[in-house]
Amino acid sequence: MAGLVLCEPTELYNILNQSMNLTRLTEPNYLCLLDARRKHEYNESHVITARRVKQSPKGEYLVPESAELECVKYCVVYDGKTSFLEDYNYEEDEEGTESADDSSTDESSSSCSKNAEAGTAVQCARVLEQFTRHPVRILKGGYERFSACYHFLRTQKIFWMPQELEDFQPYPVEILPAKLYMGNLRQACDRQIQKDLKIKAQINISEDTVTLFTEENEKSLHISVPDSPDADLFSFFPNICHFIDAQITHGAVLVFSGLGISRSSTAVIAFLMHSSFFPLKRAWNHVLQCKTNMRPNRGFVQQLSDWESKLFRTMITDTSEPNY
Structure with a gap:
């Protein structure tokens, strides 16, 4: 059984x-x-x-x-x-x-x-x-x-x-209960979703502009990067982590990208490594359990490995494994 x-x-x-x-x-x-x-x-x-x-x-x-x-x-x-x-x-x-x-x-x-x-x-x-x-x-x-x-x-x-x-329109997945969500551009523009999940701040990691929080710029962070292996997201990891740390005590934060698969998952993994001191493998598995089709591109995987080395002063996770 x-x-x-x-x-x-x-x-x-x-x-x-x-x-x-x-x-x-x-x-x-x-x-x-x-x-x-x-x-x-x-x-x-x-x-x-x-x-x-x-x-x-x-x-x-x-x-x-x-x-x-x-x-x-x-x-x-x-x-x-x-x-x-x-x-x-x-x-x-x-x-x-x-x-x-x-x-x-x-x-x-x-x-x-x-x-x-x-x-x-x-x-x-x-x-x-x-x-x-x-x-x-x-x-x-x-x-x-x-x-x-x-x-x-x-x-x-x-x-x-x-x-x-x-x-049926799915909601953003929940990374940290009632605190951190990860989704796509459509969900970020849906005011009912924002109301239901009590979203108080957003991080937009895409080249599109979302104006939901324009009246409160401190509640919105826009990082305009393409979903490309050559794109630099690593240098924005500290900004992302600081923004979530500052906003998560006041309400839920939504991290989103175009499809909610590559850029947003990279940012969320980086935050979990920073805030919970998770090695890359553990943070990766947590986000994968929350969203089963999340998939940072190979360039972002390398940047997450570099982030792990910076946080832990050594590389812990072997990103050459097929899981990555």
Whole structure:
């Protein structure tokens, strides 16, 4: 069996907001997101694209028929607020049985204790892990914690047509929770995204001009460099790090470039090496986990290696490895 792992809210946020030419949510075997709460809770509000997992009359969790779990890259289950992988015990109601009828939505009909309810994701995941190649992820803190962090990713929508998924506009990926985001030019120009993520400052690492913060120049840093192996971004690393250090205490910072793949990821990696004292390899892996198609060009990789040597007074990461 593939096993179970806890999934932080920021991880699910980034899974939902991965994109190539289109959002990756359009890929049928990319994400299976399941809601293990009661029917009335799901109908009231749930995470976008989530399906409610159903139970048999005997209370057994049913594997979604349309989900080919052995092919799915991410299988994520959540309930109200589970934060641990331990199983929970159910308290029987007066009749000694737990109701599993989907048509029952009255809270008084529930036979679960508060703690038992919090463990429904674990029980569901125990069933699903028999069919998956990758570990089943359980959302830590459940729907309550996720929706508190990302209220804009809540919905009552149950069915998603292919065109609706194609039209879904992903948000910038989250590098440091509620503090540092990385995105593209379109996202940087979207005022709703700025409002939802509480973006207070931006670093524009592209040749395009974005005027969102022109009224407050101290909130915007523009570094005009092309995405070319010959472009010099290294000499701007200190400015980038100083700007983020100064702004991140006042609110979230968005670092963006044209596509949000090469220049912005280079800048964010350089900042993590500076602020967290991460070697290049660790900073690289962190950003790659947040945005799976990030790809600094070869010139920027060499500049990051030079930055590592400057910060640590020695080269630690072998950038000749295929990963770079």
